[in-house]
Amino acid sequence: MNTPGARRDQLREFLRDRRARITPDQVGLPTAGRRRTPGLRREEVAVLAGVGVSWYTWLEQGRDITVSTDVLDAIAAALLLDAPERTHLYVLAGLNPPCRSGTATADITPETRNLLDAWGPRPAVLRNRYWTVLAYNDAARAVFGYEAPGHNCLITYFTNPRYLAMPHHWTRAAPAVVAAYRADSAPCPDDPGFDAVITDLAGRSREFADLWSRHDVGTPTQAVNALHHPEVGELHFDTTTLTLADRPDQHVVLYNPRPDTDTAEALDRLHRLRLAPPA
Template sequence: MASELGEFLRARRAQRSPDDASVLRSGRRKVSGLRREEVAVLAGVNVDYYTRLEQGRETHPSRQVLDALCRALDLGPDAREHLHRLAGTTPDDTPAPASGTVSPELRQLMDGYPHTPAFVLNRILDVLATNTLADALFSPFQAVDNLARMTFLDPAGRRFYTRWDWTAQATVANLRIAAGIDPHDSALRHLVAELSEGSAHFRDLWDTHQVRGKTHEPKHLEHPDVGPLVLTYQAFDVRSAPGQQLIIYHAEPGSPGAHALSLLSSLHATTRQAH
């Protein structure tokens, strides 16, 4: 984890503006972000000690030092937790085994939402199960297998996600959390390698080390059969299957999005009957 810790610190230091950190500029700067010396001063740690952290020569920083670095680098809650995980200072650093099987009870619950899309994801954004309306919503994609793969490698992604740049950043930030929870996850490593090879945009975003969990910002989508959709969503951790999340999309009653979902449901049902 030492190399990941150093890479994370270097990436976030490069993104921290001296002006935002209230650091006085002096002389010509060779870096756009903060210097190592400036981070050390802001965090109240020895410069040599901080340098060893970035270089991977110091592998056991205390919780107090990490908290100070979080303040110096202005890390949000998700990034704070990620940094502590990389340093091995979380109370339980061993992730629970991820389950790839969705229980029959959960599938039954999802099917009980006929008027809203519902699906289950794991930590690396594999789509483990969908209900009927989620199948209809994601029908433009060649395969509904992994949200990151669908976003970056499927041509439908850029048309489907009308705020594609925002979606791409959020997707990569979610994968970074998964890397902090279990950096040795072979499935995650294979996915990152595949996405890095297939998308230069993914490579650039991955190198920023941005970390962010799911927000509740509306999803702006464009479906070829029903047009634009603006949907909100809720994410629920599946307590019986650590690492799984139930995602439920929702449209405001009476809104254009609700009408579009209703039309999509009807079209999908007609198509299934025809087949």
């Protein structure tokens, strides 16, 4: 169990270690005189961060004191922490990690592209944190009718006739879909990317607007996805979402035919139809 006391112990060791790694010249401080310890002194970190020396000393000692996001950001800058280290600092201080700033990563590695293709003939999709599709395999193109990247999975679920053609399944799953999107957007309340999707869809779907107003939150890692394909009929998938470790704002969604349905056979038929020469 990660108790507050254990977090403060780890915070103390983390700050001491990172302070010892920074030399004065790296942060524009004079190096005159003999220094008995490697790295920066506590008072130097305090000056760089704009906080009191006593307060920073208490923080580094792991005392139970109140910290703010502004102060943690200032300390992270003083210690030249990178993004993962800054997130780690927040966690050890008992605060929610900051939202990743900037535009969501859009580049796709060859390894991820190979994973999507290797999952065929089952659908696989790569989406960003806004649930906007970045890439997909041939099976996903055939199943969902994708013609180019840029579809948003949330908007598609509430507007694509292939989903809406199965009202029983759609109505049952829609609240969980909206709750999952709220959970994903909650760490970034001021992110215009999330706001754009929510505003757009609320103007196009009364059902979404009603569900969004309920403020339900949920983070299902697996779900059932059902839709009606115009060529092969009903398709039912178990879906699993995987987050890429080196690109945490990218997520691979894998679709696996439910074993108690005819989906696997329907995918085979669809594959054959796409391979058949035109009449």
